[in-house]
Amino acid sequence: MSGYTAAALAVASAVAGAYQAQQQQQTVNNNIARQNIINRNNAIAAQNEANFQAEVARNNAIIARDNAEAVRLRGISAEQDKALAGEKVAGAARARQAALGFLVDDTEDSTNVGLIGDLAEATQLDILRIRDHADLEARRAEVQGVNFIAQADLFQLKADSALSRVAQNQGGSPLVAGAGAFFSGASAAAGTLTT
Numbered sequence: 076m077s078g079y080t081a082a083a084l085a086v087a088s089a090v091a092g093a094y095q096a097q098q099q100q101q102t103v104n105n106n107i108a109r110q111n112i113i114n115r116n117n118a119i120a121a122q123n124e125a126n127f128q129a130e131v132a133r134n135n136a137i138i139a140r141d142n143a144e145a146v147r148l149r150g151i152s153a154e155q156d157k158a159l160a161g162e163k164v165a166g167a168a169r170a171r172q173a174a175l176g177f178l179v180d181d182t183e184d185s186t187n188v189g190l191i192g193d194l195a196e197a198t199q200l201d202i203l204r205i206r207d208h209a210d211l212e213a214r215r216a217e218v219q220g221v222n223f224i225a226q227a228d229l230f231q232l233k234a235d236s237a238l239s240r241v242a243q244n245q246g247g248s249p250l251v252a253g254a255g256a257f258f259s260g261a262s263a264a265a266g267t268l269t270t
Contacts, residue, residue, distance in 0.1 A: 111241075114241050115238075115241050117241075118237045118238050118240065118241040119237070119238070121233070121234075121237040122234045122235075122237035122238055123234075125230045125231070125233040125234035125237065126230070126231070126234045128226075128230040129227045129228075129230035129231045129234060130227075132223045132224070132226040132227035132230060133223070133224070133227045135219075135220075135223040136220045136221075136223035136224045136227065137220075139216045139217070139219040139220030139223055140216070140217070140220045142216040142219075143213040143214075143216035143217045143220065144213075146209055146212040146213040146216060147209060147210075147213045149209065150205060150206060150208070150209020150210070150212075150213070151209075153205045153209070154202045154205050154206055154209075157198060157201050157202050157205055158198065158202060160198075161194065161195065161197070161198025161199075161201070161202075162198075164194055164198070165191050165194045165195055165198070168190060168191060168194055169191060172187050172190075179191070
């Protein structure tokens, strides 16, 4: 083999090596770009899901607030119903005692007045129980609403951070970035052999 042939073979080998290194670099770059697109699409999907969940939690908070108000209104209505029923019972007891000939407007220490007073106290106690129960149920609904708001805030943070994580990792993994640098250096070295 002559010197020219050996030199031509060396140049051809260097050119083929440079071409192969360039192709490998292009493959690595394509893989990185493809992975970046996949990562961005996944982040957008995660962001959309988190935004949806945040909106659902906000709606649940509104429903919980409305439930608390409805419980309060039902409690007020139940108190009024109990007061009216208590007045009817007391009135019926007074009428019954009067029909039996008892003095219903007697002194406060009389048995008949005491019985009517006991009925009124029992009615007031029932009203207080109804109010306490309604307040407890309304408070539970309010706490649930606060929890839904906190949940919505967490989902919103998740949505807001989804794309920023992708932007931070846009270069891909350190191994892929290292492989890209290696092939870039190999391509440059092969380019110096061909010139």
